[in-house]
Amino acid sequence: MEECGLCYQFMKEVISLSQKIIAYLSANMTTYLQAVQTHLMISIQALWIAVMIGIPLGIFCSRNEKFSKYVTGWFNSLRIIPSLAILVLMIPLMGTGKTPALVALTILAVPPILINTIAGFAGIEASLYETAKGMGMDEKQIFLKIEWPLALPLMLTGVRTSAVEVSASATIAAYIGAGGLGNIVFTGLGLNKAELLLIGGVSVAAISIGAELILGTVQNAVTKYQRD
Amino acid sequence: MTAVAVEFKNVCKHFPEAEVNAVSHVSLKINQGEFITILGTSGSGKTTLMKMVNRLHDITSGDIFFFGENINSLPVVEYRRKIGYVVQQGGLFPHMTVAENIAVVPHILKWDKEKIDARVDELLEMVGLKKELYKDRYPRQLSGGQQQRIGIARAMASDPAVMLMDEPFGAIDAITRENLQDELLRIQKALHKTILFVTHDISEAFKLGDRVIVMHEGKVQQFDTPDRIMLHPANDFVAKFVSADDVMKKLQVLKVHTIMDGLSIKTSNQLAVAHVDDTLETLLKLFMTSSTQTVLVKDDKDKIVGEVSWHRLSAIAS
Ligand SMILES: Nc1ncnc2c1ncn2[C@@H]1O[C@H](COP(=O)(O)OP(=O)(O)O)[C@@H](O)[C@H]1O
Ligand SMILES: [Mg+2]
Numbered sequence: 001m002e003e004c005g006l007c008y009q010f011m012k013e014v015i016s017l018s019q020k021i022i023a024y025l026s027a028n029m030t031t032y033l034q035a036v037q038t039h040l041m042i043s044i045q046a047l048w049i050a051v052m053i054g055i056p057l058g059i060f061c062s063r064n065e066k067f068s069k070y071v072t073g074w075f076n077s078l079r080i081i082p083s084l085a086i087l088v089l090m091i092p093l094m095g096t097g098k099t100p101a102l103v104a105l106t107i108l109a110v111p112p113i114l115i116n117t118i119a120g121f122a123g124i125e126a127s128l129y130e131t132a133k134g135m136g137m138d139e140k141q142i143f144l145k146i147e148w149p150l151a152l153p154l155m156l157t158g159v160r161t162s163a164v165e166v167s168a169s170a171t172i173a174a175y176i177g178a179g180g181l182g183n184i185v186f187t188g189l190g191l192n193k194a195e196l197l198l199i200g201g202v203s204v205a206a207i208s209i210g211a212e213l214i215l216g217t218v219q220n221a222v223t224k225y226q227r228d
Numbered sequence: 229m230t231a232v233a234v235e236f237k238n239v240c241k242h243f244p245e246a247e248v249n250a251v252s253h254v255s256l257k258i259n260q261g262e263f264i265t266i267l268g269t270s271g272s273g274k275t276t277l278m279k280m281v282n283r284l285h286d287i288t289s290g291d292i293f294f295f296g297e298n299i300n301s302l303p304v305v306e307y308r309r310k311i312g313y314v315v316q317q318g319g320l321f322p323h324m325t326v327a328e329n330i331a332v333v334p335h336i337l338k339w340d341k342e343k344i345d346a347r348v349d350e351l352l353e354m355v356g357l358k359k360e361l362y363k364d365r366y367p368r369q370l371s372g373g374q375q376q377r378i379g380i381a382r383a384m385a386s387d388p389a390v391m392l393m394d395e396p397f398g399a400i401d402a403i404t405r406e407n408l409q410d411e412l413l414r415i416q417k418a419l420h421k422t423i424l425f426v427t428h429d430i431s432e433a434f435k436l437g438d439r440v441i442v443m444h445e446g447k448v449q450q451f452d453t454p455d456r457i458m459l460h461p462a463n464d465f466v467a468k469f470v471s472a473d474d475v476m477k478k479l480q481v482l483k484v485h486t487i488m489d490g491l492s493i494k495t496s497n498q499l500a501v502a503h504v505d506d507t508l509e510t511l512l513k514l515f516m517t518s519s520t521q522t523v524l525v526k527d528d529k530d531k532i533v534g535e536v537s538w539h540r541l542s543a544i545a546s
Contacts, residue, residue: 131319134282134392135333135383136309145332149323225323225366 020195032184036203039180043167043207046102050109050162055155057110058117068118075111083108083169087176101170101178108169109162116158120151153226156219163211171204181207231295233260233390233422234281239290241276241446249288250276252446260295260389261420263413265427265437269469273446274426278392281424282311294390309333312383312391312421316398318375320367326352326378327363333386351381354415373404380412384421393425397432409436430470434458434481442466455486475545479509487541488525488534499524504533511541 025032061068078086087104094100124147132142174182181200188196235258241251251273258264266274279285280292283304292299299307320329327348334344352359355377367375376396383391397405413436416423427433433440434454442449442457449469450462458481461467471477485504500518502511504527514523515538525534 127315127317127319128321130284131313131315132321134279134284134308134311134313134315136305136307136311137332137336138305141336146321150321225325225368 017195017198020193021199024195024199032199035179035181035184035200036207038178039167039170039182039204040207042098042102042105042173042178042180043163043170043211046105046109046166046170047159047163049102049106050113050166051159053106054110054113054158054162055117058114058155059121061114061118062121068122072115072118075114078107079111083165084172084175087169087172091176096177098178101173101176104176105166105169105173105178109166112161112165113155113158116154116161117151120154121147123154124150149222153219153223156215156222160212160215160219163215164208167207167211168204171200231260232257232293233262233295234258234424235293236277237291237293239277239280239292240288241273241280241285242288249446251280254290254448256441256448256451258422258424260422263416263423263425263436263438264441265425265433265439266441266443267427267430267433267437268443270428272443274428274443275394276446277441277443278394278424278426281390282308282313282392309337309386310388310390312385312388314376314379314383314391314393314396316395317372318367318379318396320375320378320382322367325364325366326357326370329367329378330382330385332382337386347385351384354384355381356411371404372400373408376400376408377411380415384415384419388421390422391424393423395426395428398427398429405432412436430477431480434470442469444469454481455483458482459486476509478544479512480507482508482544484508484511484525484536485534487544488536489540491524491532491535493522493535501526501532502536503527508541508544511536515541 057071061071083104086107087101090100090104094103128146128150129142132146137145170178170180171182171185174180174186181203184196185200185204188194188198188200236254236256239251239254240249242249254277266277268274276285280287281294281299283299287300294302294307294310321332324332327345330348330351331344334347339347348363349359352362357374357377362370362374362378367378370378379396380393383393397408400408409432412423415421425433425436427436434457437454439451439453440457441451442462444465450457450466452460452462457466457470458472458478461470461472467473470481483504484502484506487508488504499520499522500514501524502514504525511523521538523536524532525536527533
């Protein structure tokens with residue numbers, strides 16, 4: 001009897017929660033979509049800037065061993081700092097708002113891209129490079145036709161890791177004024193409203209999974225040659 | 229008179245911090261159309277000698293000439309495109325299909341698409357691989373032997389006059405290697421490429437080479453035909469290295485034409501016939517199975533050009 005009572009109670013909760021979700025969404029659709037858009041925008045911006053920094057820097061490091069040790073050491077230690085800490089540390093440095101949030105997210109997104117780019121280029125067999133040279137390719141051709149495509153799979157792994165990291169951390173970035181789905185989550189926490197936590201959390205998860213899927217498909221396409 | 233394809237003039241290579249020269253005072257001339265093998269133990273300087281030809285290594289002192297021109301006076305990238313280069317394991321680019329690999333040099337030479345396609349098909353046929361089956365495969369979907377064939381096809385794509393091959397069959401099983409050697413010989417005979425072929429395998433060097441460069445400690449010990457190296461080794465090192473006093477080795481290496489005499493008897497179709505390029509080992513088997521005192525010798529065109537007596541063959545052993 002008691003078990004059934006619990007069951008019944010649970011079902012009732014689920015139904016009431018669903019109703020609240022539907023109610024919230026129908027009343028605040030614009031706010032919700034705005035939040036999704038803001039969340040996506042800041043994530044994509046941070047990822048894009050991190051790619052623009054991480055890949056060139058990674059390529060440079062892969063050609064310069066001494067510099068590489070220094071940079072990877074630095075970025076690896078950066079990785080140990082929790083994302084929340086980096087976000088909070090931004091406040092005394094840059095205050096709150098979109099820009100410090102973007103800077104913090106970019107800082108979070110660079111290390112995986114950088115480190116995988118270095119690994120991707122450094123991992124190319126020296127003999128391939130020499131064969132390309134021996135056949136009469138110039139430096140530019142070797143880079144574009146041999147090194148870039150061979151390093152691309154690992155670079156994409158880095159971008160994938162960063163994409164997941166950034167889209168999740170963007171939620172916390174609302175804490176320092178980034179806006180986005182984090183706002184809904186934090187409001188839910190403040191007002192003790194489970195439906196807001198659910199809407200926010202599921203949406204963030206969906207964005208992360210979506211990013212994984214898209215980048216995974218791209219990666220599959222460029223690693224076709226590694227499979228039978 | 230045939231042209232000199234590659235000439236070394238007192239060439240030395242010294243790597244920074246090395247105690248001795250990797251290549252020391254090498255002077256020799258390689259004629260156009262010759263198949264030259266470079267033979268020596270590991271570390272004797274074979275690869276270094278070869279890589280100076282396509283300028284992957286700078287020359288420390290001396291000069292190398294390519295059809296009469298000092299290679300250091302030529303624009304390096306364009307110069308390398310005139311030389312085919314094959315390395316161990318083929319050095320195929322793993323992210324490119326077979327067709328794309330073969331097309332690398334034609335592509336950088338900006339040939340048009342039809343010409344490249346036709347050339348790829350032609351080369352696949354030349355190295356004995358069906359284009360429908362192999363064109364779109366990636367290197368990892370090929371066996372070692374097939375990869376080597378593609379490596380050779382790729383090196384020949386722009387029809388270079390000179391080919392450099394660094395132990396191309398080194399990592400391949402014995403039977404496949406024999407096949408590849410035979411095919412390379414066939415291709416070389418048909419196209420008259422000048423080939424420099426590095427190997428540490430004595431049989432391979434003697435089978436393939438019109439002339440063999442024997443190297444040791446960076447120095448050329450002897451540069452001559454396989455027969456002359458076997459019969460007249462220049463020094464103790466060469467004699468020992470090629471086992472010149474080993475009768476079986478001699479039989480395996482020496483060709484019938486080295487001991488052939490002019491025709492003295494009337495040809496009769498009862499006599500066994502050997503080919504001028506057969507080894508003495510093959511000839512010996514022929515003597516043993518046909519139990520004659522004399523074997524006739526024919527050339528490429530099946531014309532009888534000489535004879536070998538049992539007496540003559542057995543003299544090799546002494
Ligand atoms: N890039 C290099 N830097 C320094 N020493 C080298 C280099 N390449 C080859 N050597 C040295 O030069 C000598 C000849 O090497 P190599 O030409 O590769 O020999 P082989 O091809 O006959 O095995 C060896 O002692 C080797 O250690
Ligand atoms: Mg070598």
